Amino acid sequence: MDYKNYVPRKIRRKIKTKICSKCGKEKSLRNFYYHSRRKYYISHCRTCSDKRVVKYYKINSNNPKIVFQIRSCEIYRKCRVLKLPCMSKLLGRYLVKLWDESKQTCYYTGRKMDLKGYPENPNAVTVDRVIPEKGYVEGNIVLCTSIANRAKQNMKYAQLISFCEEILKNKKRKYLTSLTE
Numbered sequence: 001m002d003y004k005n006y007v008p009r010k011i012r013r014k015i016k017t018k019i020c021s022k023c024g025k026e027k028s029l030r031n032f033y034y035h036s037r038r039k040y041y042i043s044h045c046r047t048c049s050d051k052r053v054v055k056y057y058k059i060n061s062n063n064p065k066i067v068f069q070i071r072s073c074e075i076y077r078k079c080r081v082l083k084l085p086c087m088s089k090l091l092g093r094y095l096v097k098l099w100d101e102s103k104q105t106c107y108y109t110g111r112k113m114d115l116k117g118y119p120e121n122p123n124a125v126t127v128d129r130v131i132p133e134k135g136y137v138e139g140n141i142v143l144c145t146s147i148a149n150r151a152k153q154n155m156k157y158a159q160l161i162s163f164c165e166e167i168l169k170n171k172k173r174k175y176l177t178s179l180t181e
C-alpha cells in the first residue's frame with residue numbers, strides 16, 4: 001500500500017490540486033484517478049497513468065498471465081454493469097489454465113489463436129460464455145477466436161451448429177464459384 005500518497009478524508013475535502021509524481025505538473029484533483037478500495041488519489045495524473053497502462057500492455061503483450069489478468073479486469077467490470085454472474089478474483093488464473101489446456105486452439109473452430117491483435121485480428125483470443133446467461137463461471141467459459149465469437153453472438157452452442165448447418169445447406173454453389181474464379 002502506498003502510504004505516501006494517502007490523504008485523509010478531512011484534508012482531502014480542502015485540497016483541490018495535486019502535483020503529479022511523474023510529469024511534475026500541478027493539476028486539479030479531477031485529473032487524478034481515485035483508488036476507491038484504498039481510499040486515496042493515485043500519485044500519477046490521469047494522462048500519465050493512461051500512458052503507463054498502454055506501455056505496460058505493449059511490453060507484456062506476449063505474456064499470457066498479464067494479458068488474461070487485464071482481460072479478467074475488463075470482464076469483472078462488464079459483469080458488474082450487465083449484472084452477469086462471474087467467478088471469483090481467480091478468473092485471470094483460470095483463463096491462463098484454459099489457454100494452456102486448449103493448446104491455444106479455438107474451442108469452436110480448432111484454429112490456432114493469437115494472444116495479440118484483438119479486435120482487428122480475427123484469430124485473436126477472446127473469452128466466450130458457452131451459455132450466455134450463465135455468465136463467466138467455471139465450466140461455462142471457453143477461449144475462442146475473435147471471429148468465432150462474433151459469429152456466435154448470443155447463440156447457444158446447439159443454435160450455432162444449426163445456424164452453420166443452415167448456411168451449408170443453403171450454399172450457393174454458382175454464386176460462390178463465380179466469385180472465386
Ligand SMILES: [Zn+2]
Nearest residue numbers: 020023045048
Ligand atoms: Zn502527470
